[in-house]
Amino acid sequence: MAERIGRTATRAIEARAAAEHEAAGRQRPDARRKRRRTATIAALLLSTGLAVAGCAATDEFLNGKPAEPAGGGGGGSSGFMDRFRSLFGGDSEAEAQAQSRAADKATQGDAAGNSTLTTLDVTCPPVDIRQGAGTLQMNAPGNDQAMGLRYQATFGRTARSCTVNAGTLSIKVGVQGRLILGPAGAAGETTIPLRYAIVQEGIQPKTIWSKLYTVSVAIGPDQPNVPFTHVAEDIAVPVPSPADLDKYVIYVGFDPKGASEERHPRRGRR
Numbered sequence: 001m002a003e004r005i006g007r008t009a010t011r012a013i014e015a016r017a018a019a020e021h022e023a024a025g026r027q028r029p030d031a032r033r034k035r036r037r038t039a040t041i042a043a044l045l046l047s048t049g050l051a052v053a054g055c056a057a058t059d060e061f062l063n064g065k066p067a068e069p070a071g072g073g074g075g076g077s078s079g080f081m082d083r084f085r086s087l088f089g090g091d092s093e094a095e096a097q098a099q100s101r102a103a104d105k106a107t108q109g110d111a112a113g114n115s116t117l118t119t120l121d122v123t124c125p126p127v128d129i130r131q132g133a134g135t136l137q138m139n140a141p142g143n144d145q146a147m148g149l150r151y152q153a154t155f156g157r158t159a160r161s162c163t164v165n166a167g168t169l170s171i172k173v174g175v176q177g178r179l180i181l182g183p184a185g186a187a188g189e190t191t192i193p194l195r196y197a198i199v200q201e202g203i204q205p206k207t208i209w210s211k212l213y214t215v216s217v218a219i220g221p222d223q224p225n226v227p228f229t230h231v232a233e234d235i236a237v238p239v240p241s242p243a244d245l246d247k248y249v250i251y252v253g254f255d256p257k258g259a260s261e262e263r264h265p266r267r268g269r270r
Helices: 004-062 080-088 092-108 256-263
Strands: 126-128 136-137 149-165 168-181 188-200 206-219 223-240 248-254
Touching: 126 149, 136 188, 149 188, 149 223, 149 248, 168 188, 168 206, 168 248, 188 256, 206 223, 206 256
Parallel strands: 126 248
Antiparallel strands: 136 149, 149 168, 168 223, 188 206, 188 248
16 A cells, blocks of 8 residues: 555656646747847847937037937037137028028029128038148158158048128138147147138139238147147128129148248349
8 A cells, every 4th residue: 555655646746747848848949039129139139229320420420519318408518610600600500591591592593693792691611621731741841751740730520601891801711730749749838820711612713812821839848749729710702792702712721832932022133
């Protein structure tokens, strides 16, 4: 009798173990599916986060200022374009509307060549870096080798603003660049020659206005490079016809040759 009871208990234990094993086998696929769902959700969250970060970087690049974090709240310093708009006293939204209206009028055209434009009608000419004048290298006297480089200057960004008053088109142009210390350079102050010019492009380009400016830039001890900015506020030309204005380009560039000629003008023959 005792032996029979023992065998019955053993079979019951074995049956229970088999049932638990079978149940565990059914649960494993569910667990695997759950883990796969969790991994998929995590991947989606990661890709969404990267996409949001990418949008923020794009917004910073296009708008000139960091994008606000999700959920509101400002923060961060204002961008280069904001600083120049503040300097020019302009409003970005109003300027955009004015430029849009000007573009519409330019599309319609002016068969009579009428030049009675107003500030709201004017599309400010674009600013471009003069080809071949985007980098300035200043070497030590008598040393044109790479190790003789004292300073190198480059351009970064530009901005401009236009107004019309009594038949005169007044333009403010701002540039931002960087001065880099070379192997032969040292802390101190140097001058950068900047040339601004308005050119009417065409088969035969025509210079409408041009002026040379000198910008003083100081580099302190232990500073490998420093930024510089300059705003030309005295650009004024007669208001052209809309057709001619569409061909205007504002060029900016370094002009060491022009600066040298102004310092040492050629003497006429006697």
